Amino acid sequence: MILLIPAYEPDEKLNQLIESLQLKSNETMLVVVDDGSGPESEEIFSYAQRQGAVLVQHPVNMGKGAALKTGFSFIAETFPGHDVVTADCDGQHAAEDIYAVARQVGCKKSIVLGQREFNGKIPLRSRLGNKATTLFFALSTGTWLNDTQTGLRGFPAEVLGWLGSVDGERYEYELNMLLEARRKNIALESVKIQTIYLNDNESSHFRPIKDSIRIYAPLLKFSASSLAGFVVDTVLLMVFTTLFNYLLPAVVLARFGSAVVNYWINRQLVFAEGRSLPMRSTVTRYALLAVVLLALNYELLTLLSTNGNPLLLAKIVTEIILFLVSFYVQKRFLFRQRGHREVPIHDSHPEHLVNTDSPQSGIER
Known part of the structure; x- marks a missing residue:
């Protein structure tokens, strides 16, 4: 499995997650995309590399969607044929849940979503935002997904090229991805995971007005x-x-x-x-x-x-x-075209790859 984590100005929770993954004792390959975090985050990323992560960097902040696309493109070129799991850097995803999604995508060969239950103490903006997006997704596709905003997702290797063609550079990319998947009849599966919010999700870089406009455009x-x-x-x-x-x-x-x-x-x-x-x-x-x-x-x-x-x-x-x-x-x-199921396999075109130095496995580009 290859784990992809997009990160913008991460704190110690990223390294806590990496430590919990126990990379050196299993076959997990970790790719971290630094989305233009700046010099303040250098030590965090250096520690991640010392733990075995491959670091890919954007020179400036380009958005979560752009960071994911860069990661998908890099993985498709450097490690072709491998399934990918994405997770957030803010401590919302536990190692056992990440591996549960990885096992499911390996068996089903479909896009697998880590589905949160949203029970317990959940920040109001997160609860309302997910409900609104779930309703919008159902209206748009006729499919009800209980968690359309989860960042824990599994992707079979065959869709990595297609993922680079989906519109969106910031938070809207993750919803656009699901909308396009349904339009192309790509199966969506779910795995129940823990719902983790630390300090009312204060480390999130989600901008309520600007990013909501992008998502609900x-x-x-x-x-x-x-x-x-x-x-x-x-x-x-x-x-x-x-x-x-x-x-x-x-x-x-x-x-x-x-x-x-x-x-x-x-x-x-x-x-x-x-x-x-x-x-x-x-x-x-x-x-x-x-x-x-x-x-x-x-x-x-x-x-x-x-x-x-x-x-x-x-x-x-x-x-x-x-x-x-x-x-x-x-x-x-x-206003929808009728067509046959498409197989979303395309060539990958890497962009914005700046630094991939890592001690892991002697990888070279």
């Missing part, structure tokens, strides 16, 4: 598209009401105009695959979806309001439900 784009449609619908309604002096034709024409705007934005900007699909088929399916959503809107609103709920509350709940349904249908079916 597709859903945020869809929200913006829906808002744009609402604005267009409102403006057109006011204009057509003035022109016709009748509400019904004004409502119909305004809804048609907003639907055209919403369709164009979703096809061109929100769901990238939609641009390569025939417009005739997507327009037809979009129109059918609009009719179905309109009928559901009426039925849900009627059901909620006739059961004693205030009309405003019923309207808000209805719109939230239909928003999620619309995103799921458009992402999964309307």
